[in-house]
Amino acid sequence: MRENDLRELLEDMSLKEKIGQLTQLDASCFNDEGPVTGPASALGIAEEDIFLCGSVLGSAGAAETEALQRMCMAKQPHGIPLLLMADIINGYKTIFPIPLAQGCSFDPQVAHKSAEIMAKEAAVAGLHVTFAPMVDLVRDARWGRVMESTGEDPYLNSLMAAAMVQGIQGNEKNYQDRLAACTKHFAAYGAPIAGKEYNNVELSDRSLREDHLPSYKAAVDAGSAMMMTSFNTIDRVPATANKYLMRQILREEMGFDGVLISDWNAVGELIEHGVAENPHQAAELAISAGVDMDMMSGCYMRGLEQLVQQGIISEQLIDESVWRLLQLKNHIGLFENPFRSASDLKELEMILSEGHRQAAREIAAKTFVLLKNEEKILPLEHNDSVAFIGPYIEEKTILGAWSFFGRAEDCISIREAIEARGVQAEYEQGCSILNPGQALYGFRYNTENKFTESEIDKMIIAAVGLAAKRDKVVLALGESNLHTGEGGSRGDIAIPDIQNKLLDAVYEVNKNIIVLVFAGRPLDIRDIKEKAKAILYVWMPGTEGGNAIADTIYGDFVPQAKLSMSLPYSVGQVPVFYSEMRTGRHTEDGAEPTNRFLTKYCDIPNDPLYPFGFGLSYTDFAISPIRLSSNKLTMDTMVKATVTVKNCGSREGTETVQLYIRDDYASVARPTRELKGIRQIRLAPGNEVEVDFEIDASMLRFYDINMEYRAQPGDFTVWIGNDSKTENKACFTLV
């Protein structure tokens, strides 16, 4: 539609109709015959107003979305099409590894490819927008939603955020055959106090801007069409009512001109937060802060009309938001074709196609982190005598907590993958995922341990019998899918006790144990580290998880992933992250053990069990000392930092070389080191290559004592290595 026609449309709309456009309802408000009054009336929305809504979330499938679109357009006074949105996070039906695992690839191409495939599948299923990517920086492993982020580091997250937005939206101006991205959750939702879901966030402005905001900015710069607010407060102001965040930072400073939607009922929750007394006031606060659309609270429908009539807010404020939404609908071509790419034929052809499955398999393998491999017990040989044991050997609920449309039955389990390879192996479940009597409650399903203690004892006995007969044991353990995701905060981040019991029992009879860890977060795996010879952290690997695991443990794929989040020694360290700030009494593990008065614990180490950036390969890489092109850098020159990387092992493999920098002295305290560059190289055995990083002053900027974002002259330390603990360093001065 031409812009003039769109303007005319806006001018012709009644106030009520405009407010309807700004309201998003859930698919449960409709069925084949018409509106379902229950859910809408719970939001205070009258039956005759349901069809005024501008957007619906959670409906999917070409036939379903077409029918819904047709029905709603017929009833909308101007026939304005709905914007159809859903949570397509790590896949539509072909499910990729969870985003935290994708972060471990350290490869934006991985994020791009999976985002592209999920967007293509969801587009033919009739969707227009996905509530993704989630780019919240995460450092607290207790929080269930760490699985939806790409990790603890602003630089890595920014690369991944941009790649995901580009993968979702594609290169066509109108996101043809793809989706529009709705980046979330603005802002700092990943820093709830004590890792507790929906908890308040207390951050300094410096930490907000330096650590948390860069990934949202990267998504905005990559062209994210939409943004979602977060549930949390920042500086005691709920994000959804936070003018400083939305109007100043997001719109003015970052230049975001897309549509801003609240999170689910976040406008209504302003009342629970205690900053609004009623739905009217909640609506006033949210629209004034710049929130264009109200997801599932009904407050806009209930309050805005009256607020305009009473002159509390202007109709122009509402027009601005409606205009942004109409522009988006127009941009993606809904006025010309309200069904866009929806096609049941293409659904059949494309969804879970061989190509998509193959991509999911390759991508999953690139996210598995090899944490330990004593005596090079991995990879296995096809004729090795192996027992496959554990509750995850046949488990198919390995898609991650957000795969609304992905189905467990489409997944390949480890057992199926091993059998398909024709390997002679035996299998035992060993125990359940949860402890006896344990139950977890989810949004779409619950899980309950169905076995009694004596049944599990028998399972353990059978597993021990099998382990004793075989040379090696592959033990697939982990937390439950329902331990992770929204509402999945945990106070204990170990695997359930019953699985530790299984590990102990197997260890009694066989010391050649390879543990596969299924998880949505960094778990406390101290016991596993002690007993296993090898540990492969496989996260929630998605539809092709079993095949990707088989490819990796049998050596067709050489592991290359690196941790995108530090793996804590124990929950007491959390939040633990590599770029912590220096203190007046900073110390390294092992230094001055008798000095009590240092920044450390007196009962556990300071270092995580495995640091950010760490991950082994089946081959070995050696990284030479750093050569700097100069030890002086000016504000407009650059210094080249070079290392030689050699594959000294016997397998071809990929190494991720990481550049870290520290500002040694500055006007405010600075992190111990910060990731500033990544290079991925593939090398055949015996080969070597020079790897360069160009360092310039723009990479050294920070918010100084006056909150000016600039580089400050002085000394800097640079490290280049293959994890965040590398001691391979050199120094230069910025003059």
Ligand code: BGC
């Ligand atoms: C979540 C969002 C999600 C929305 C819609 C909320 O509970 O916080 O991330 O996009 O629901 O499903």
